[in-house]
Amino acid sequence: MKVKDCMCNDIKYVSPESTIKDCAKLMSTNHIGCIPVCDTNKKVVGLVTDRDIILRSIACDKDVTNTPVSDIMTCGVCCCECDVEITEAEKLMSQNQIRRLPVVDKDNNIVGMLSLGDLAKNQNCNTEDTLENICCTNTKNAE
Numbered sequence: 001m002k003v004k005d006c007m008c009n010d011i012k013y014v015s016p017e018s019t020i021k022d023c024a025k026l027m028s029t030n031h032i033g034c035i036p037v038c039d040t041n042k043k044v045v046g047l048v049t050d051r052d053i054i055l056r057s058i059a060c061d062k063d064v065t066n067t068p069v070s071d072i073m074t075c076g077v078c079c080c081e082c083d084v085e086i087t088e089a090e091k092l093m094s095q096n097q098i099r100r101l102p103v104v105d106k107d108n109n110i111v112g113m114l115s116l117g118d119l120a121k122n123q124n125c126n127t128e129d130t131l132e133n134i135c136c137t138n139t140k141n142a143e
Helices: 020-030 050-058 086-096 116-120 127-135
Strands: 034-038 044-049 100-104 110-115
Touching: 020 034, 020 050, 034 110, 044 050, 044 100, 086 100, 086 116, 110 116
Parallel strands: none
Antiparallel strands: 034 044, 100 110
């Protein structure tokens, strides 16, 4: 199975210049906890999570009405292509300990998002191992 068969393709994203408040409102309206930050060519340049908004803006007393998301976004985001096998995406998520993976086309334009929830909906995915690898660092070595 390919990533494009499992991902959410109703993608919402913001620009680096979008305010934190506008980003939070878009997340709230669409019931999502993570949103990609894309340039004018729809290339992923960052990612903002609801946790980023709390820890990198509110907890730091940033003005959410005027501060751009570029000030709080995570850069160097791991992405995968839509034609990749789902097992490769699971491996990427496990190795990088990420719960959400932006999906791009061959030109690196955002086309979707793949989440643990998307994997859980698919019986062919190894969600349990992927979740364990994301959430439990070095627990096997500690025993």
